[in-house]
Amino acid sequence: MPIATVNPADGQTLKTYDELSAEEIERRIARAAAAFRRYRTTSFAERARLVHRAADLLEEDQQDVARTMTTEMGKPVTQARAEAAKCVKAMRWYADHAEGLLADEHPAGTDVKDSGAVRARVRYRPLGVILAVMPWNFPLWQVIRFAAPAIMAGNVGLLKHASNVPGTALYLEDLFRRAGFPEGCFQTLLIGSGAVEGILRDPRVAAATLTGSEPAGRSVASIAGDEVKKTVLELGGSDPFVVMPSADIEEAAKTAVRARAQNTGQSCIAAKRFIVHTDVYEAFAGRFAAGMRALKVGDPLDESTEVGPLSSEQGRKDLEEIVDDAVRRGATLLCGGHRPEGLAERGWYYSPTVIADITPGMRIHREETFGPVAALYRVPDLEAAVELANDTPFGLSSNLWTRDDAEVDRFVRDIEAGGVYVNGMTASHPAFPFGGVKRSGYGRELSGHGIREFCNITTVWQGA
Template identity: 45%
Template sequence: MKSINPYSGDTVFEAETHGQAAIEAALTRAVSAVKKLKAMGMDARLDALRKAADVLDDQRDEIAELMTREMGKPIKQAKAEVEKCAWVCRYYADEAPDMLKPTPIDAPEKGECSLYHLPIGPVFAVMPWNFPFWQVFRFAAPNLAVGNPGLLKHASAVPGSALKIAEVLEKAGFPEGAFQTLLIGSEKTETIITDDRIRGVTLTGSEGAGSAVASLAGKAIKPSVMELGGSDAFIVMPSADIDKAVETAVTARTQNNGQSCIAAKRFIIHQDVYDEFTAKFVHSMKELRVGDPMDESTDIGPLSSKDAADEVYELVEETIRGGATVLFEPQRKDHAFLTPGVLADIPRGTPGHHSEIFAPVALMFKAEDVDHAIAIANNHPYGLGSSFWSRDKAEIETACTDLDAGSTYVNQMVASDPRLPFGGVKKSGYGRELAREGLLAFTNPKTIAVTGLD
């Protein structure tokens, strides 16, 4: 298994894949780690999380460079990703004790009643390449805090990052088997998911991968969390601060080179401000600097691979051939580059209308009023996040209740945050990560009723 630098085409990292014997050994270690994590006690586990945060801080630049070389994200964003991983570790180290306190239940005839949340055992995680560290740490930190060992199958494009994560957590003081990385292809996942030693499954990835993994988990009667694709709506109403909305929209569409599930992809603009917003937005998109992701001044680097760039460019071209208006034409450049672009008048039946465009290409829609804007937003298979721009309280309340999405951020871009539950609806998946919901996702909510002590 090896990673290829999408900017240069050079090999970044290469390692042997793990065979069945290595998988079996990892499962055995994971089971043993259940008792080890319990014996550590919560205080020691949380101290290890704090130590992991310190390791991440100390190695920030090294880790960021590895991510950028493996998958092409701008180095400034890679550094911010490492810092965010340290944040999620410290967040759960600070908050887990209160979150895991037994919840009292008022049922006096049953005695002293409460709800415990207890670890369920090893959790298998299938994670993507686009945020190589963050996606993993937002799973690993809460589960290690609870006491669940983690077993990671990372994307094949980022094996160096996958092994580095395990190294960080080992250095932090977690016992053998508490967190392990397996370098395996997707064909090996079924045997792991269906193994009785695995007690839960989480996946961040495509709709297809989520459907396959969720089916296996369901057949094996195991809890699962699925965070899948998104084509988030970014709605702008006449009362909004247009300049701020434009500035935020550019960042929301192009973060991580446009390869984020919660990136704004569909820009639904009220007809009264459509021309103003679109003109300013296109101008700002044209100003972005495309180039070497290791250069601190670069805004847009390459996509994750040449194949990824070719595939998404075909979706863009198909949308244009279907009748979309080109306001700023994206260009397929050398290696894995696809430059920013803006398309409008997106026809029904084209990929721009019903698929996810995983690249820095924006799709513009014109709305007559707030209800029409929401109808456009909801007319899509995905429902991950949504961003709504308005100063009208009635419009805001309508958006918050009527948008089919896992979150609605008002007058700001959608961004994951350790303090806020994260997840989607419809084909964007189910379950929640982060915050208290993420901590409890793989726990046994055990009912306790005690009487007869007098």
Template identity: 60%
Template sequence: MQSVNPATGEVLQRYQDHGPAEVEARLARAAATFPNYRRTSFAERSRWMARAGELLDAEKDRIGRLMTSEMGKTLKSAIAEAEKCAWVCRYYAEHAERFLADEPVETSASRSFVRHLPLGPVLAVMPWNFPFWQVFRFAAPALMAGNVGLLKHASNVPGCALEIEAIFRRAGFPEGAFQTLLVGSAAVAGVIADPRVRAVTLTGSEGAGVKVGEAAGRAIKKVVLELGGSDPFIVMPSADLDAAAKTAVTARVINNGQSCIAAKRFIVHERVYAEFERRLKAGLEALRVGDPAQDGVDVGPLATAQGVEDVERQVTESVRAGARLVTGGRRVPGRGWFYAPSALADIPPAAPAYREEVFGPVALLFKVRSADEAIALANDSVYGLGSSAWTNDPAERERFANELEAGATFVNAMVASDPRLPFGGVKHSGHGRELGPWGIREFVNVKAVSIQEPKAGAAHPGTHAAE
């Protein structure tokens, strides 16, 4: 396992994979830690989690440089990612106890309530594109609920994986409360099958989701899947076109275009299409591409050599199929895995860019004649993660909120994750939710408790039927 700088192709550091004996030791440690850890109070966990947030804030520059060197995001965005991780730690440190409080229920018993109890060791299979945020948005609620975590991170960010483990230990969490497994994808099914692992969550590609979902299904274990997206960005005639076009550029190239919730399909009403295309093209061409560690760089490299090859293939084959190249459409010469910010228009259904998720800085433009057509095209995808709609018409806003098939709809704003809001998708974008009270309740036993107090003078309380 090794870290490779995507801006140069240089190997930064090599790591020894965890073999079967080390994996077994870490599984055993997780299982041994859980019985005592689950009995810790919310106050104790809150102190540790708040301390983790303090460490992230205090060391955000160093942590940001680690992310930038391993996967190529701009240093500014990497530092912001560390800050966001600190936010989610503080959020769950403050709110977890309330989110998981007993819920009274009126029944014929003396007292009935719902209690939320931890499940045990939870395996997280995480991607490289947001190497800290994806992990912390799982780990903060899972650990605050009383579970212990096992992280199988992407193989190209081992330094980030080990650093996250170290942060939790330094924050005061017991040694076995959060551990990294430096293993390849071939080892995941075996870890899921292990009876000591009680649940699994994955953020990643659709293909990875299928494999993890199958393994979890065979083991009859709870699974949360946050998979790919081909998010629509709809622009209607009443929209503030200047704001929409500027946001569109940012929404497409965020994280060098490598985000599940990046806007990918720009569905624009014909009355404003020509001007929107002109502004989007100018915005993309004004971006500075280069070393992500340098100030003023807007777009860094793609994270892997395979990633840039995939984007190049999708664009080339789409143009061959009849798509019009608006701008870009080429690798950036020199070292590293850079691809120029690009846009395609007039994309036929047979083109790869029409159906596949393009995981790089490539905008896809579509012209429509009505809100009906915009909604139909937006929903004509196997994915349903995020969606953005730009309109100042109240009726259109209501329609987009109700009819877009996605886990989130942002009106006159770009899609973003927020600790206070549920995050997840529908269709092939997965199932289950992260963040907010919804996320912390994914990995708990929602347990019904009913207590019948003895009646005065009765030696033995009566019993109810079994079911």
């Protein structure tokens, strides 16, 4: 079955690709296994040289790869360039820090003697061939934040990217090839989701990482569990954005617009539920709705566009159904809630939307909205805000706006999420661990925690 690049700005098919045959998949797995046997013994200095070279090439390619991402999945081109730049930064960070992050650890001397050892240490060794199943919404960043630490740890990668971004997937394979990595260190597999199980069950594949939907995560986790293989999952999110009376309301509202509309709202870590103290609700709601209404929706290749099309026609339909359900059940539209005139006839656009008066019976209260749609709530105090923030099956990240340190401490203690961002919006950074709890997944990416996820943590005990 062909894999196609369809431009979401106009619905036109740009290019089609053939899926890999079973024989070619076998050749690529064998190539990856052979590459690992050689690559795992390379020095950190050699790996760092190669990753730095890949970062330099990506920096040179920034304009072209940004255009590829934009035409494949609709990301505004300015945001696509920023994504490429973020990948360059992360690659250089891991090239510079991996050796220190994976340095041998030495237990305290007394503990070593108690064990009967003359010497003991903990060593981090690479696991092997890692299968990465990646989504379309950040088609470069999601891959690099896996690949940079995994490759610096001495692993090799097989990428099964989302089927609507094949050009970006092939670019990534070519990037590592041009940087000088040994053949087989990083390969793209142009395959459908049906081929994933066979690859994951192959004994030469050591582990898997997936970023994507909850159903996809459950599927990969169950297969890997049956094979007793390590997985890291980063799944959906319905992040709360809590605003308390002591906050800078003007800044909170401006940031809320960016937090909801980034990547046309198609981000797991985008703030989606805006939970506002009643004392500042009206002031925040007016500013927030005005900011969302003012966003420029248009051609993602236009430098001034802030919100592009959704990645697919089905994605827009799903979003419309959630919004229509809320309105039908009594919610109030503060802005948006429709397809923009003049654009929707050509591509898969949806207007930035703010919905108030949400009740628990509405789909928007329980489901992730993957597009520029915000749910707005009013609460009487922090206790109610935390209770509402936790009333979701997801637990990826969270945001709190306050100048009260006691409120910060209480929120950090009680929120069920993998991250807390105070007076700012959630963003991933190579130095900080990233991941969630509950149905947002498990394991961590980035930082030292991320690079160790795909390592064999080995105790080395030596007697006399």
